[in-house]
Amino acid sequence: MIVRALVAGTLLLLPSAVPAQPPARDNPPPTGTAIVRGRVVAAATAHGLAKVTVRAMSPPLRLNKAVLTDASGRYDIGELPAGRYSITTTKTNYVPAVHGQLRPLGPGKPIDVANGAVVDHVDFALQRTxxxxxxxxxxxxxxxxxxxxxxxxxxxxxxxxxxxxxxxxxxxxxxxxxxxxxxxxxxxxxxxxxxxxxxxxxxxxxxxxxxxxxxxxxxxxxxxxxxxxxxxxxxxxxxxxxxxxAARVSGTVLDTQGRPLANAGVDLMPRVGFAPSAGGASTRSDGTFVISGVPPGEYALRASVQGQQEEYALADVTVAGGDVSGVQLVATKSTPIRGRIVFEPGKGKPPVGPAVRVTAVRPFPMVGVPGTTTGREDGSFELKTASGHAHIRAAVLGSGDWRLSHVLVNGVDVIDTGLDIPGGGGSVDNVLVELTSRHTEISGSVVDAAGDRVRDCVVVVFAQDSQRWTGPTRYVAATRPDQESVFHARLPAGDYFAAAFEHPEPQVPTDPEVLAQLRDRAIPLSIADGETKKVELKLSQPPVY
Structure with a gap:
């Protein structure tokens, strides 16, 4: 673990160190005199589609303007300032589209708009889902x-x-x-x-x-x-x-004092996968319960009383074809995690506390367990969650200007190791969540065998140390080139591999089996804290999974 001494004056604490920043919604979007217009039709019939949402988006301008098509499928987005825009469409039961894309769900081609210009015939032919x-x-x-x-x-x-x-x-x-x-x-x-x-x-x-x-x-x-x-x-x-x-799962639910808990709802949820609840029951006056018709599997039992969600009981249950009896669920209260949100001095302007979301992340999501909060105006926070091992993560809502740099518990940095959260009425105090506007970034382009830039691909950057490939890791990033055909990956300082490959699916594979394949065709690189490194990647064969 890394121990850091916090010296007064080296960090910006909310709210006294900086004036409050007005919410982004209070800042009016920029306007201009340019117009983008076109028509949206159904690809199969060329019939105009009404009520299609068409958006003009420009991240550098922080502008996102939307209109609806009329009965003939025509749209007109006006009062746009000069800039580079992505034009997108969405409509229920149709595949979303971006102007200039070469395949469904593929990247589009931005359009440059001059002030006062009228850009016509930005048309779409939408395919049904x-x-x-x-x-x-x-x-x-x-x-x-x-x-x-x-x-x-x-x-x-x-x-x-x-x-x-x-x-x-x-x-x-x-x-x-x-x-x-x-x-x-x-x-x-x-x-x-x-x-x-x-x-x-x-x-x-x-x-x-x-x-x-x-x-x-x-x-x-x-x-x-x-x-x-x-x-x-x-x-x-x-x-x-x-x-x-079919199996029966039965047992008893006790409250925090060890007494039978009556009228508690007991739910049996699969620990891994997708299935809905495998069954449930209400406890009797003596705290006992029975859930029938349970198929084999790994489950999590959760018991709580309606209106008292911060007091609950959890237990893991394995059903292997026979009845499971004598399960004892002992209620516990959510454990509070208390601390402060601070910002390192830098170029970025710190936001107000409520704009920061703090979350307790676990290797496996816990059904029905709280674990997130937002900061208060004075920068303090209190998060309530279940006992067990977790990692603390924080992010500024709606902004990529700040990233988490340290999580200190009594002066010890646990950002990567995580922390053990006690139960039984305990708490975790003196947590310092530190964010910085300094970014360590790997960026660059991807080229094919002919040396031409490729935009329709995915880039995976991952730690050379395979121990950092699993868990709530900060050392694996998957991204795609932006509208300028440049990819960006922000990670902590360290030694990495980087690989690029074609992958039309929305979910990018980053499990250890895939990363092991990519390692053999990736380039190695190292990056220091706060450094921006540019690289050129060659398109490689996609992994098999």
Missing amino acids: GVISGTIVDEFGDPAAVVQVAPMRYMFFNGERRLQIAGPSSMTNDLGEYRLFGLFPGQYYVSATLRNNNFGSESTEPTTYAPTFFPGTGSSADAQRLIVAAGQTLSGINITLIPVI
Whole structure:
């Protein structure tokens, strides 16, 4: 751990050191006399689309102006100051578009607008979103009604790859039919889950249904990947639910004094993955509960009384095909973490305290557990969360000018190691969250084999030390080149690898398996604190995952 002595006068504390900065919304956006206009049509019919949101955005000007198309699909964005703009469109059931893009969801081409100019024919032909449809049946081939069907994609969280819901889900009708719509182009998996509706009742049904993936497997590793193109409908994606032995989870909930806790709600949530609640119950007058119809899996039990969310009980439960009894949940109160937000002197103007969000980040999200707050006017904060190991993170809302530099607990920097949060009525005090306007940045361009700049790609910068690839790490960054074909990655000082590859999916893979592949085709580099380093990367082969 790094110990830093804080000397009075070296840090800016809120609010006495600086005057309050007015919120961004109080600063009127710049105006001018330029106009951008055009028409939006449906790609399939060339029919004008009404009520499409069209935006002109210029990050350097901090301008984001939106209008709606009229009945014929025409729009007119006026009073624009001179600058470089990205023009975008959004409309329900259509794929979002950016002017100048070469593929759906790809990067666009900005337009330069002079003051007083009229830029015409900035037109769009929007493609409809995709659809997946099919039928869900039970093991006897009978239609399964009221089954939740969800489109899934792999997401990357703290260096781990997990399937998560990636679009609107659907319930099957009485014929077992479902229709997933509004899907952006990309890769999907389809899951079907029959919710446990035994809340508050004790079922004697010997079997239940496990979450099932297309084409009919209980393992996400064996699920079949589906590729959905813009405007495409994939039909016949049928799933047969997998029956499994139903288990009962039972136990007792005690309050903070060790007494039976009556009328508490008990929820059983999967620890990893996507599935909805696996069941729930209310405690009896003696604090006991029973949850029936539970499929095998790893779960988190959470108990609390309505209106008393800061007092709750948590326990991990593994169901392996048999009943789980004697579970004891002992309530505890949320642990307060108290401290101050400070700013290093620099070029940036410190914001007011309420503009800073402080969060307790954990390796695995905890269901129903609080863990975030905003600072007060005087720069102090109090965050309440559950006991256990966590990392403190902070960011200024709506601004990239400031970054977290240190988290000090009684003078010891725990920004990377995290801290152990006690339970049992304890607290964590004397936390100093320090932000700085000095940035350590790696930027540059990506070129192909011919030496031409590439914008439609992804850049991953990651620590040479593989121990820093997992957990709530600050040493892995994934980014894409901006409208000037320049990428930017802000990380702490250190030794890194950098690689660039084509990747049309919105989620960038950054789990250790992928980083190990990228290491063999990446360039090494080092960067000092506060340094800005420019590099040129060659487009490489994408990782296989």
